[in-house]
Amino acid sequence: MFDNIDKTNISELGEFGLIHHLTQAVELTEASTVKGIGDDAAVLDFANKKTLISTDLLLEGIHFDLRYVPLKHLGYKAVQVNLSDIYAMNGIASQITFSIGLSSKFPLEAVEEIYEGALIACKKFNVDLIGGDTSASAQGLVISVTSIGYAEENEIAYRSGAKEGDLICVSGDLGGAYVGLQLLEREKQIYLENPNIQPDLEGKDYIIERQLKPEARKDVIQLLEALHVKPHAMIDVSDGLASEILHICKASNVGCKLYEDKIPIDPMTYETAREFGLDPTVCALSGGEDYELLFTVPQSDYDKIKGQLDISVIGYITETAEGCNMISKSGHVHEIKAQGWNAFNK
């Protein structure tokens, strides 16, 4: 990944020196941050709003492969995927803690890149970095992010709020991150077999970015607010559409009907999936890591939603007894099953 020549050894700095060095660039801009880094705990003030908390663990060799994930992208993505959970509550993310465990062979410059990516994400999404933990790791790179946000009580969209007749909507397009991963894995194999062959990713920017640099959909939350649409239920698409809609149906005690031909798939995702011999719909259903928002709205909101290019209506909520089904392009009914990514089977 990187050589250690002329690089700064972290152990020279020690833990406090490293934290001081890395957090010099941290600026606090959120009104709700009373005290950030530098005490036993951060202090936040959400006045009368509810506090939202979510946390993710990202482990080398499970969630990322340093052979093709640039460190800055890794820091950026680690923040994005966690902010996505706050937006999926229809809330606004306002702070994160960012913890990192790293081998002492990791040079300071590498850690700086991870932090730089994390701070770019913070700045872009108006989120303060208010704490974290920095440790040596005896093994691989470990990143743990906790996101904090807020929402008015009546604005919060739980998974459990879907009602029969609701329209099922999804932002952006699906399957791209998974197909991008296949591409990166293929090029890695080719490279490992012959290091003289350069990766051939030309013209595949979009799906590579979907994998390496996902963007949490704060803009969709803001759009819904502007449209005066309050989703009945919402979840972010981290494990694939199938897994997520099943979460909503189970939590809401409802069924659903999805239409395959309504599922938004980018042409590049579609073509590249085909090149790999994959069914693009399966990539959307079970691929994961798209970090789009899946939500349900009452039918009365259809007029507000229909003109939005970035939101697709892909089906509707039914009564529980009808089960969870997808109508295929050929008109067949398929039961939806979760085949999302299972890290324990890797």
Place this chain on the structure above:
Amino acid sequence: MFDNIDKTNISELGEFGLIHHLTQAVELTEASTVKGIGDDAAVLDFANKKTLISTDLLLEGIHFDLRYVPLKHLGYKAVQVNLSDIYAMNGIASQITFSIGLSSKFPLEAVEEIYEGALIACKKFNVDLIGGDTSASAQGLVISVTSIGYAEENEIAYRSGAKEGDLICVSGDLGGAYVGLQLLEREKQIYLENPNIQPDLEGKDYIIERQLKPEARKDVIQLLEALHVKPHAMIDVSDGLASEILHICKASNVGCKLYEDKIPIDPMTYETAREFGLDPTVCALSGGEDYELLFTVPQSDYDKIKGQLDISVIGYITETAEGCNMISKSGHVHEIKAQGWNAFNK
């Protein structure tokens, strides 16, 4: 550590199955928890109080050694050390998230033990487990805990509030956790050299417990409240007394004078340190992991504090120019230097 015969393989359950299994026993009892596990984010309500957040990463081979740390103790300790940071703000801890990364070779029963320990800590300290992340780990065991708590704005004790003339107080006794660690490390070496020799830890319960099963000092926070004492500055002793008092002095822009003969050291800590050829005072100053509370109070509070057996007055705050010094038992002045534990030098 454990054999895998007749143990349940985690990969059979998958991530959601594992989370479901582990969190069955979770009960929510805190008034401030609106929604715990089961959505994209937890929802909390601190009304008009300030929200406190702290996070810790615990990594196998760095923070714990599974060869002598029982898994239930590990889960318990992971929660304790993180709650300690909330109490160190003079706040009340109310929730935690508990994330875990584990090798697929880890049987379910082992993970259950870690969770059981964590939940015992939650119950004892009236804290709700409201979320977390569960992942496979390609390497060792990874635990990440985030604690959430609350406090009235005017009750929060920052590190930066110490004032010239303040009394410096510490709860409990110091150095025990470090000496307990030396004992465990010695017995591990003996065992590795000859597995037929059983560990000789008889009569050393107190310092072994200080290492394996530290207790966050919520009781001290409650005691101070009952005594109507609001500390000017506070920190928990995780890296040793020297490191912590220097944090307070730096953040408060003051100096300090500590008296060696006032530093509380348990007789067992003292004797065992001597057996190892260690200076007990150095163990207290630089040992770490005691999780006692170090705080400063105005002199006018002396009458309230003096009768408390569990609180020792160990010195006072001076002006910055006087520096940070300890007066030894022989009357000599020593400059206090942080020689706390540096994980990167391990």
